[in-house]
Amino acid sequence: MSKISLTHIQKMKQNGEKIAMITAYDATFARLFDDEGVHSILVGDSLGMVVQGHNDTLPVTVDDMVYHTANVARGVQNALLIADLPFMSYSDIQSACINAGRLMAAGARMVKIEGGDWLCETVKQLNRNGVPVCAHLGLTPQSVHLFGGFRIQGRDAQRAEEIYHHALALQAAGAQMVVLECVPEQLAERITKALRIPVIGIGAGVRTDGQVLVMQDAIGITSGYVPKFSKNFLAETGDIRKAIRLYVEQVANGQFPAAEHTFN
Numbered sequence: 001m002s003k004i005s006l007t008h009i010q011k012m013k014q015n016g017e018k019i020a021m022i023t024a025y026d027a028t029f030a031r032l033f034d035d036e037g038v039h040s041i042l043v044g045d046s047l048g049m050v051v052q053g054h055n056d057t058l059p060v061t062v063d064d065m066v067y068h069t070a071n072v073a074r075g076v077q078n079a080l081l082i083a084d085l086p087f088m089s090y091s092d093i094q095s096a097c098i099n100a101g102r103l104m105a106a107g108a109r110m111v112k113i114e115g116g117d118w119l120c121e122t123v124k125q126l127n128r129n130g131v132p133v134c135a136h137l138g139l140t141p142q143s144v145h146l147f148g149g150f151r152i153q154g155r156d157a158q159r160a161e162e163i164y165h166h167a168l169a170l171q172a173a174g175a176q177m178v179v180l181e182c183v184p185e186q187l188a189e190r191i192t193k194a195l196r197i198p199v200i201g202i203g204a205g206v207r208t209d210g211q212v213l214v215m216q217d218a219i220g221i222t223s224g225y226v227p228k229f230s231k232n233f234l235a236e237t238g239d240i241r242k243a244i245r246l247y248v249e250q251v252a253n254g255q256f257p258a259a260e261h262t263f264n
């Protein structure tokens with residue numbers, strides 16, 4: 001499992017090769033995405049919305065994440081498997097270690113946590129115990145009620161500066177990757193250039209080191225509100241395999257995301 005190592009993904013940044021990541025929640029889709037050349041698969045806590053039907057990601061439990069991570073892991077041969085630590089499961093360092101341990105034992109090869117420099121000690125302690133960490137910055141959905149909605153972050157200079165400094169601090173603490181969600185592309189570009197670790201964007205423009213999408217958005221089956229930054233790759237291909245291949249291709253050649261998927 002996970003023949004594509006973290007080292008491989010980090011080398012892709014150095015070589016200017018774009019990284020394609022997508023979410024998966026079960027073995028069948030995970031295997032298909034893996035077959036079509038996706039570099040990394042994320043078991044996102046977005047499953048609270050797209051699988052469980054909640055309006056946000058807060059009700060997702062560690063048990064839920066362990067269950068889906070184990071299922072996805074059975075379908076993955078090559079892609080780097082990342083799992084989200086859900087809401088309130090890393091509010092202190094001890095909980096973070098116990099819960100990250102469960103995700104890693106279920107087959108994750110990296111865990112993702114939402115937040116800024118206050119997580120530096122958590123990142124260090126996870127690393128000391130052998131757990132690679134991806135830091136999620138910008139629109140961190142677990143803070144939706146703090147933000148007052150799923151709103152773009154970093155539009156004003158002060159908040160942009162804040163996000164930039166959180167990214168640097170988390171890299172310095174040992175984070176091996178960053179996901180940057182819903183920020184203006186100018187800020188995403190600045191952070192991507194400043195960091196040596198890969199920056200994966202979602203709604204962050206085309207200048208990051210890679211992209212991630214929620215799988216239901218990528219094949220255009222999300223009901224209700226579909227975020228502006230997502231694209232239905234099934235529409236032009238009529239076939240899920242071809243849709244994912246097209247996603248990987250358009251990430252690689254910079255066709256996705258286009259201006260219409262980007263915030264300024």
Ligand SMILES: Nc1nc(=O)c2c([nH]1)NC[C@@H]1CN(c3ccc(C(=O)N[C@@H](CCC(=O)O)C(=O)O)cc3)CN21
Pocket residue numbers: 045046049050057139141150151152182214216217222226227228229
């Ligand atoms: N289907 C799906 N796709 C996602 O990308 C996603 C989830 N679910 N669930 C978990 C989080 C929540 N996410 C979201 C949800 C909504 C917006 C949204 O409404 N964005 C507005 C921007 C609003 C503004 O202008 O500030 C948009 O127009 O896209 C963004 C991210 C991203 N994640």
Ligand SMILES: CC(C)C(=O)C(=O)O
Pocket residue numbers: 023042043044045046047084136179181202212213214
């Ligand atoms: C949208 C991505 C980055 C995520 O965190 C998730 O799917 O939960």
Ligand SMILES: [Mg+2]
Pocket residue numbers: 044045046084141
């Ligand atoms: Mg998430």
